[in-house]
Amino acid sequence: MFFTYLRRELRRRRKAALVVASGLALGIALVVVVSSVSSGMGKAQEKVLQSLYGLGTDMTVTKAMETSEEGGERPERPRFSFDAQAEGSGEEQSTDHVMVQGFQSLADSTVDKVGEQNGVADAVGGLSLQVVKVSGEFTRGRFQQDGQGGQDGGPGGPGGAEPSEGGRVQGGGADFDVNSYSVYGTDVTEPKLGPLTSSRITDGRTFKASETDAKVAVVDSAHAKEKELETGDTVTVKGTKFKVIGIATAESGDAAADLYLPLKQAQTLADAKDKVTTIYVRATDSQQIDSVKSAIQKNVSGTTVTTSADLADTVSGSLSTASSLAIGVGTWLSVAVLVTAFLVAGLLTSSAVSRRVREFGTLKALGWTSGRVTGQVVGEAVVHGLMGGVLGIALGLAGAYAVTAISPTLQAELGGGAGGSGGMGGPGGGPVGGPGREAAAKTLEVALTAPVGLTTVALAVGLAVAGGLVAGAFGGWRASRLRPADALRRVA
Incomplete structure (x- = not known):
């Protein structure tokens, strides 16, 4: 009887049911879109953090570079020596200068000490380097005497003789090119931890655990394209x-x-034998990261521990702004719209009950109890809510798909972290590359997506049922107050 009457009433009142369901659908759709966009923001931020520390890293341990005024290490400055008297004009000369960049070096034993702390699942060290390559050639000048042809020679003319009065040296000089690139020494025995995990091998293979002493290299695709390198080539x-x-x-x-x-x-x-600049740490429990950080800072003196949460605080730009809007304004807007939808659904249901006074009064006169009448109203309202839920999920999925299809590009500006920027001249000396580069401001671009998970769908269904119950509560309260006499008075 309940379902028969319910089906008949829903068919008779299709327009009213559609109005109630549409109001709930708008609120639910907004919740779905905001939830999916917020999830996409979280994934975008994870990509930004992984680009710095690598997948699976919960925190890093470093030691800030001390300035000479503080009595610590002096920033390393490159020095280059060339022979200007090299045989043969135009002979190319080159030299490399390899510098530890970003942070003060730590002993290998520090890695083991960090790994022994409570809550640490794994710890691995890495060494961040900057290579400055200077290459070029000197060109000898030509001695030109007034009124005579030029002769090869240096500043003193042929055989090193002093130039006669009225003569001069023309041409000559030096033409050198400076090239800088970053190198990272990774522990090949721990391939699942460190910055290389944020990259995908698109050609060839990665390191093997047995290649600790091998003269092999993995090259970033952008650098390989610039230098025209391929798998099987050699770099010096x-x-x-x-x-x-x-x-x-x-x-x-x-x-x-x-x-x-x-x-x-x-x-x-x-x-830098037995030295590292960064220790990458994975915690046994992601909920205990703060306590692990405190333990490391207490037991490994002089180090700076940076967690993903610390690093996230340095992320600014449009990604941070959009994330704040989605979490702040978007969430409150969703709540406001949803509450409004619930209230409107409740009022519409209550109004519909008022128009059905004779119907419910007659049913009570025929023996229906107040509880049965209330249950019938609540049942209808729940069906309205479920209809709104289905429509809302459909609208929400369409909105999330539109965001993913457009994939707007957001910028993430990474501010300074612990330690100095290990640039070309040492700390603060210029552009930074490699894992130590989190200390320097840089900008990344990430595409925003809006993934819809099962949790979001379950939330939408729950809201649909809740909306139906709220509307049913309004209508049921109104129906329970009806008396058979009221209905009989209105019968013509």
């Missing part, structure tokens, strides 16, 4: 040749370094 760093075994493409569009080498090889190049 400070006179040492490394075979390119793979090309890596950063998932976020920005690589941690231009060139990746086994950690021991990087330490050898930089004369």
